[in-house]
Amino acid sequence: MVAASPRQLFWRRFRKETTAVVGLVIIILFVLLALLAPLVSPYNPTQPDVPHSLAAPGAEHWFGADKLGRDILSRIVYGARISLFSGVSVILVAGLFGSIVGLLAGYKRGWLDEVLMRGTDIFFAFPSLILAMAIAGALGPSLQNALIAVAVVTWPVYARLVRGQVLSLREREFVQAARSVGATDSLIIRRHLLPNTLSPLLVQASFDMGGIILAVAGLSFIGFGAQPPTPEWGVMISEGRNYITAHWWLTFFPAIAMLFAVAGFNLVGDGLRDVLDPRLNK
Numbered sequence: 001m002v003a004a005s006p007r008q009l010f011w012r013r014f015r016k017e018t019t020a021v022v023g024l025v026i027i028i029l030f031v032l033l034a035l036l037a038p039l040v041s042p043y044n045p046t047q048p049d050v051p052h053s054l055a056a057p058g059a060e061h062w063f064g065a066d067k068l069g070r071d072i073l074s075r076i077v078y079g080a081r082i083s084l085f086s087g088v089s090v091i092l093v094a095g096l097f098g099s100i101v102g103l104l105a106g107y108k109r110g111w112l113d114e115v116l117m118r119g120t121d122i123f124f125a126f127p128s129l130i131l132a133m134a135i136a137g138a139l140g141p142s143l144q145n146a147l148i149a150v151a152v153v154t155w156p157v158y159a160r161l162v163r164g165q166v167l168s169l170r171e172r173e174f175v176q177a178a179r180s181v182g183a184t185d186s187l188i189i190r191r192h193l194l195p196n197t198l199s200p201l202l203v204q205a206s207f208d209m210g211g212i213i214l215a216v217a218g219l220s221f222i223g224f225g226a227q228p229p230t231p232e233w234g235v236m237i238s239e240g241r242n243y244i245t246a247h248w249w250l251t252f253f254p255a256i257a258m259l260f261a262v263a264g265f266n267l268v269g270d271g272l273r274d275v276l277d278p279r280l281n282k
Helices: 006-016 018-035 072-108 110-124 128-139 143-169 173-180 185-221 233-243 249-276
Strands: none
Touching: 006 018, 006 249, 018 072, 018 249, 072 110, 072 143, 072 185, 072 233, 072 249, 110 143, 128 143, 128 185, 143 185, 173 185, 185 233, 185 249, 233 249
């Protein structure tokens, strides 16, 4: 009998996590909506249609229309593109930079570790959302600047995570064996340390995706992120907040979309943590 490969074992364990599977289905649906937005959106998300201003949900506009007559459903679908792009881009930038800092600090130790970690601690000294607001405000209101601000406050999490993993791995037998046969530091980091940090990085990234979507939407809501008429969920909620009593659909449907997207990533993160934790899979 052929033993199952690590990938097969992973999927076998993951399928047992019912909530994680539900989360994965939600994420896949949002990804499909984002990729197929021009095909599934019934209207142009930025084209005003004043005669249908503040139209209630119905056969013509399933989720209603905003104050300019723009279709809410179409704007939510295109907003999924922006939210997923925001999450992935921030994760890639913050994860890559933070991982490099953590690898260097954990492996080299000494004065380099002190300098890098004390610099990282400076970012942890401030509430992340307040710091992101300050950075976005200083750079100017735009989606790009909001992503930069969120990435700046996110990378220290990855630096500290990777450093902790490297500190626990650098004295392990397989690393010592690599040193004894003359392996260079860069080779040890690439071949032995980095691959063993990927599991916790993947779990952290899954949780952070939801937080980043919320953070970017929050910055857009207060005017520091995406600007009208961009079909971004935070912008939509901000534009509809003055009509929330009489025209509830302006804020309800974008908020529900955000809720499901964030919940999907959090559910997958929970499942990945359980599947990839060796203490739970002995």
